[in-house]
Amino acid sequence: MKIDSLFRPLTLPNGAVLPNRLCKAAMEENLSIEGQLPGQKLFTLYQRWAEGGVGLQISGNVMIAPDAMTGPGGVVLQDDSHLDLFKTWAKAGRAGGAHFWMQINHPGRQVYAAMGEQAVGPSDIAVNIPGFDKLLAKPRALQSSEVETLIQRFAHTAQLAERAGFSGVQIHAAHGYLISQFLSPLVNNRTDRWGGSLENRARFLLDTLKAVKAAVSPSFCLSVKLNSADFQKGGFQLDDAKWVAIELEKIGLDLLEMSGGNYESPAMTGTTDHTKASKREAYFIKFAREIASVVSIPIMVTGGILSPEVARGALTEDEQGFGVKVLGLGRGLAFNPDLPNLWKAGQSSSVNLPEINWSSKTLASLGLMSVSKTQLKRLASGKPPKLKLSPALATLSDQLKNRLQTRRYRKWREA
Ligand SMILES: Cc1cc2nc3c(=O)[nH]c(=O)nc-3n(C[C@H](O)[C@H](O)[C@H](O)COP(=O)(O)O)c2cc1C
Numbered sequence: 001m002k003i004d005s006l007f008r009p010l011t012l013p014n015g016a017v018l019p020n021r022l023c024k025a026a027m028e029e030n031l032s033i034e035g036q037l038p039g040q041k042l043f044t045l046y047q048r049w050a051e052g053g054v055g056l057q058i059s060g061n062v063m064i065a066p067d068a069m070t071g072p073g074g075v076v077l078q079d080d081s082h083l084d085l086f087k088t089w090a091k092a093g094r095a096g097g098a099h100f101w102m103q104i105n106h107p108g109r110q111v112y113a114a115m116g117e118q119a120v121g122p123s124d125i126a127v128n129i130p131g132f133d134k135l136l137a138k139p140r141a142l143q144s145s146e147v148e149t150l151i152q153r154f155a156h157t158a159q160l161a162e163r164a165g166f167s168g169v170q171i172h173a174a175h176g177y178l179i180s181q182f183l184s185p186l187v188n189n190r191t192d193r194w195g196g197s198l199e200n201r202a203r204f205l206l207d208t209l210k211a212v213k214a215a216v217s218p219s220f221c222l223s224v225k226l227n228s229a230d231f232q233k234g235g236f237q238l239d240d241a242k243w244v245a246i247e248l249e250k251i252g253l254d255l256l257e258m259s260g261g262n263y264e265s266p267a268m269t270g271t272t273d274h275t276k277a278s279k280r281e282a283y284f285i286k287f288a289r290e291i292a293s294v295v296s297i298p299i300m301v302t303g304g305i306l307s308p309e310v311a312r313g314a315l316t317e318d319e320q321g322f323g324v325k326v327l328g329l330g331r332g333l334a335f336n337p338d339l340p341n342l343w344k345a346g347q348s349s350s351v352n353l354p355e356i357n358w359s360s361k362t363l364a365s366l367g368l369m370s371v372s373k374t375q376l377k378r379l380a381s382g383k384p385p386k387l388k389l390s391p392a393l394a395t396l397s398d399q400l401k402n403r404l405q406t407r408r409y410r411k412w413r414e415a
Contacts, residue, residue, distance in 0.1 A: 005315050006308070007344055010055075010325055012254040012298060016221050018326065019097055020055035021315060022340045023256070025302045025328035026103040026170065026225070028060035029376050030073030030398075030405065035412060036066065037082050038075055041380035045099065046093035048379050053340030056326065057093045058170050058223075058257075061105035061177075062161075062212060064153040066413065067117045070107045072405035077102070077157050083164055090165035101168035103160040104154055108178030109139035109187070110263050110288025114406050115360060116413070120146070121181050122188035122195060122204075127263050129362050136263070144192055146296070147204060150178070154289070155211035159221075168254065171208055176262020179205045180227055183244070184236045184262075202244050209251050223255040223300075224248055228287030231260055231267045235310040238287055242294050249295045256286040257300040257328055262281040266365035268303065269331075279307070282314045288324050289316060296321065299304025307350035308343040319348065335385050356391045367391040370398040 010018045033039030049057055060412045063069050063076045077086060108401030109121035112135060119137035129135045142150070158169045173179040181187040182204040188195045194203055205224070213222060226244060230236045245256060261267030267283075281304045288301035301324050305311050317323035332339055335351040342349040354371055358364040375385045 004344070005312055006327070010298065012221060013252065014218055014221060014254050016099070016219060016254065018055045018099055020053070020340065020344075021326050022054050022311070022343075023056040023058060023300060023302075023326050023328045024049045024054045024056045024062050024333050025330040026040055026172070027330050027334065027372060027376065028071055028074060028382070030071055030373055030401065031376065031380055032073050032075045035082070036063070036069070036074060036076040036409070036410065038085050038325070042075075042089055043092040045376060045380040046089065047095050049337050050093055050095040050098045051101075052333065052337035053096075053344060054098055054333070055340075056099040056101065058328075059089075059093070059100070059102045059166075061103045061172050063152070064104055064106050064157045068106050068108070068111060068120070068178075069115060069117075070105065070110065071112070071116060072402055072409040077104075077160050078153070080160055080163065083160065086160070086164035087165075094167065097186055099167045099221065101170050101223060102157075102166045102173050103170040103225070104157045104161070105172035106150060106154075106178040108181045108192055109136070110176055111137045112406070113137045116410050121178065122190055125187050125189070127176075129264055131360070135161075141190070143315065144194065147194055151204070151208050151211050154208045155215040159215040162220045162394040168223060169212065169216075170223040170225055170255075170257065171205070171212065172225050173205050174225045174227045175265065175268055176230070176260045180230075180236070180262065181210065183227075183240070184232075186230070186232060186235045196324065198240055198243060202247060205244065206247055207250060209248060209253065213252060221254045222252070223257060224253060225257040225259055227260045228258045228284055228291065229260055230262055231265045232262075235265075238290060239277065241287070242291060245291050245295045245297070249297050253297050254280075255300055255326060256295070256297045257302055258284050258291055259302055260284055260287065268363060269365055269368045281310045285314050285324070292316065292323050293318075298325040299323065300326035300328050302330060305329050306332045306353065308348055311343070326390050331372045334372040334379075337379060337385070341415045354389055354391050363395075370394040373398055
């Protein structure tokens with residue numbers, strides 16, 4: 001009998017084996033408990049996805065430092081004072097034999113002003129979203145010694161993730177967060193060893209991977225999420241991504257996930273013009289294949305995979321074994337956590353995301369995030385996903401929740 005390509009195990013460069021090719025991509029859950037820690041809701045949510053049959057789960061981004069959060073309901077892992085909670089989380093996500101990797105991140109300048117913290121970035125260039133200029137904090141440029149400290153913090157968080165029982169980490173170098181800011185010539189105008197040439201702009205990412213690798217054991221899986229492009233004139237481009245991928249391969253990487261965009265250009269959820277032409281299905285596949293043609297690291301592509309036909313069509317492998325070998329699903333699994341098991345059973349179940357035709361791309365992107373977060377909240381409470389959701393109501397309720405969580409976060413920081 002022919003084995004379905006989606007359910008063939010994959011041996012990664014470090015020898016670890018993914019049981020199948022379907023990965024729950026990172027989605028910030030906004031479900032931390034007091035102290036920005038994982039609690040019962042996150043345990044229930046990840047156990048639910050594990051039961052749905054994914055081969056790999058990647059957590060929503062976990063922060064390496066408490067003063068730099070992508071959102072007020074995020075998780076921070078900076079020391080081992082609550083490692084037991086992370087152990088329970090790791091166990092829940094690995095139920096049924098799935099791999100569970102922690103995504104580790106620093107937001108850099110993409111921090112909400114309401115959080116009350118000083119944002120930092122490679123340079124003091126603020127995020128520019130017309131009409132929303134007060135939403136995000138104004139950054140100051142990091143000193144070179146601070147960059148070194150942050151690299152060590154990434155490594156320390158990775159080491160803690162391993163101690164907690166996660167089977168790998170993913171360094172978030174996409175979507176306009178700190179590492180992606182260093183990569184972008186539009187955001188990084190430094191003249192020291194961290195800026196200027198692509199080699200210098202990539203130093204933060206490459207040194208972080210080296211530091212993480214030195215801090216964990218060889219069987220612990222290492223991944224990077226990278227933009228195939230920022231989709232901004234003068235920004236990080238596909239050719240840059242190819243060069244970076246080759247350098248990552250030299251250091252050693254088990255999986256490279258390709259995505260795109262940032263807060264100014266939200267291509268990651270298919271809300272920019274380049275995605276319309278491809279009908280919002282596997283919209284980074286062309287870019288992911290280009291990257292797969294230059295490195296032997298297994299490539300994962302994420303974005304717009306909602307049906308088994310699109311998923312199967314996205315997998316590739318050439319004679320040398322290079323290819324797009326893993327598929328990341330975010331919103332698909334928020335709307336139906338059972339997709340892997342259903343597809344394995346031969347069903348053609350697919351997900352129809354709500355259409356959001358708001359004229360503001362920023363608001364539309366926010367709406368898309370909010371409907372998914374509503375589903376995560378339901379799954380985390382043991383409820384089934386809701387088939388019909390009002391994007392406007394979901395966005396409003398998400399904003400309200402954010403406000404309460406921001407208050408809680410600020411109190412925690414002041415204590
Ligand atoms: C609610 C939500 C939260 C997200 N949080 C993260 C995150 O923490 N880290 C990350 O790399 N990507 C994050 N993403 C982007 C997804 O990983 C993915 O790249 C994007 O949703 C496109 O894939 P999809 O079409 O399968 O949803 C998030 C997406 C959504 C919808």
